[in-house]
Amino acid sequence: MQTLIDQFASTIRTAAENQRPLHIQGGGSKAFYGRPLINPAEKLDVSALQGIIDYEPTELVITARAGTTLATIESLLQQNNQMLAFEPPYFANSATLGGCIATGLSGPRRASAGAVRDFVLGVRILDGNGRDLRFGGQVMKNVAGYDVSRLMVGAMGTLGVLLEISLKVLPIPAVERTLSLDMDEAHAIEYMNRWAGKPLPISATGFVDDRLFIRLSGAESAVHAAQIQLGGEINQESEMFWKSVREHSHNFFKSAKSLWRLSVKSTTPPIKLPQSTQFIEWNGALRWLAYQETMPADIIRQITREIGGSATFFRNTDPAIPVFQQPGPALMHVHRQLKKQFDPAGILNPGRLYPQF
């Protein structure tokens, strides 16, 4: 495996010398996400970098190489009754851990358990100079040096090539049960927030087609008590439903021609946008917008910005529209400075995140 890493490092050094961009590739399951590369680039295929390096269930830590598939990791965890609590979406069986970290996408449990970045404990990367670097570690608490590990999450491969990642894992809850309640959007948003402020074992929420879905997780006694308190019907297809939300195989996502992801304050009242349908997650903090026709990108961005959120063009059907919302000038300056330090030649996935770098 070290030979492979040495090869990558040498590829990076050569690319940096010649100012030739590299396109980092894993399983390709999230290739649709983010901006396309600015110019045609040489591929740096890291999918061969596979294998679980260390896993000790009682330490709650797993360390794996970036090309390891999420399926491999989750099946091993499951044998030990543990899980990746942020429920990362796969979008294809080929999904790798590296892609999961680089895109930083989390699933339904995010609002209660935390996001990908909350579970990252350490990384090993190659930076834009081909230097082999380790940050963080395999322990829960570590404040030695800047938190470079978490900086890699959602950076779309623009700061370094991920080699190894250590993650905190959690036990699978004894029982999971989903309730569904009929109500309108405004009420659903209010209830999700109100319940999130109560000591209830809610692990996921979803609202679509005037129906609110609530997943309860924990000991049978706790789930049962919450079930009585919240009411509604028991959904018989709990596992399938949340999988369809996580993997976007739910009809809402499947039938969308274009898909926007709005990250907003959870208590934001219903966002009225004509011709769109919506799927709400994370107690109201995540609003998916589906369009059948051409969507008014400027209007979506303007409205989201006014309410203090951000809009991502998640499934991009029009390459002319920017995928990620641009930070203000001061923040963009910091982004560019960091990029310059990690990747001075600007060769790692240029343009995947922002057109500027």
Place this chain on the structure above:
Amino acid sequence: MSNDLIKKLQAFLPADAVLHETEDLKPYECDGLSAYRQTPMIVVLPESESQVVQILKLCYAMQIPVVARGAGTGLSGGALPHANGVLVSLAKLNCMLEIDPLARTARVQPGVRNLAISEAAKPHGLYYAPDPSSQIACSIGGNVAENSGGVHCLKYGLTVHNILKLRVLTINGEILEIGGDSLDSPGYDLLALITGSEGMLGIVTEITVKLIPIPEKAQLVMAAFDDIQKAGQAVANIIAAGIIPAGMEMMDKITIHAVEAFLHAGYDLNAEAILLCESDGTTEEVADEIQRIQTIMKSSGATDLKTSRDDPERLRLWAGRKAAFPAAGRVSPDYYCMDGTIPRKHLAKVLKGIATLSETYGLRCMNVFHAGDGNLHPLILYDANTPGELEKTEAFGGKILEMCIQAGGTITGEHGVGVEKINQMCSQFESDELNLFHSVKTAFDPQGLLNPGKAVPTLHRCAELGAMHVHHGEEKFPDLPRF
């Protein structure tokens, strides 16, 4: 230069907000790590963000070092002043700006005390989870700078997991809004990068924290063991059973004796180790979990088991653990608190190593341990009035940290590097990695004016120390640049 600067500061700050007489500067010469002292050139006490902006712009223009300070309770010397610098105390920025109970957030200024946030949120049934032991005094701004933890962080996370948004001033006085009221923001995760950056990248002027529901119930099991290894195994068994306790703390024999003499909490004096394991959640959940914890403790060989019947009893059992530091202060004139983290499986080995070192150095050492997350706090007992004993203590401490690194752990779990552990950073990281840290610093503060000399050692320092990380027996510093 200092007179000129004082005049310029007084132009926009009230007279009593600019301290420059020696007797006024004295109280600021150290933080919670009093072994390191340095009188600053000037201390300023701004009352608003705009004043902090002006201070930074002025210092930036005059190229004067700036050190930020919260409540001054830090344990690694992160807020140690700079002799030729301005110390910016954020204590007066102490307003609770907004609590939004429905969205479960609080927007506060950096000088607000950690515990004050939970107190303000309490009427809404909410609280702020990270609870460093100094929470009664420490400020949230300092918590962000150090990424503070506490006894509940295995279940509820560290500061980085519990904040949503920051307003950060860069060294040239520019305002950055980082994070947001939503759960994620586009771009790089600067929120994580700033958290725990020890005042090296910017000065935080506003923090939006997450609030979570106060658990319906909390209950504690105290278990005594006649062997520390068995206690360590009990922790592993609890985790293996799929339980994430709200808190799990371990104390060794010398600690048990020190706190029992001090507090009479009812600990078993024959025990080699005591485990405190707390469960919280809904009433049903807790009843379930406590029963399972009791069973596991017994099967792991606990010699004595006590379960809190009510909250006063729970707090009484906790009191001993929380009093470990003052108890150390009672049995010894001085004590020095270390902060390594190790994979839990190496606990027995590391504790044995500490015992050997304790004999070698002729200094006693109490061990308290956040057992759930592997964060070890050895308290080395010494007497600063005995010549040479502080130096011996520091050497002992340094050895403990190196042992933590060898066990696959880290030199600091929650207290930060500051000035205290800067030498051990040379052992923890390789030169390329330290270089990248310097690069991150450069991205924010190219002139190195913010908190200079802290957190990340220069390669030159590491070379002089001869403690640079060496891999696979390679030659020491083959291509080390000297600067």
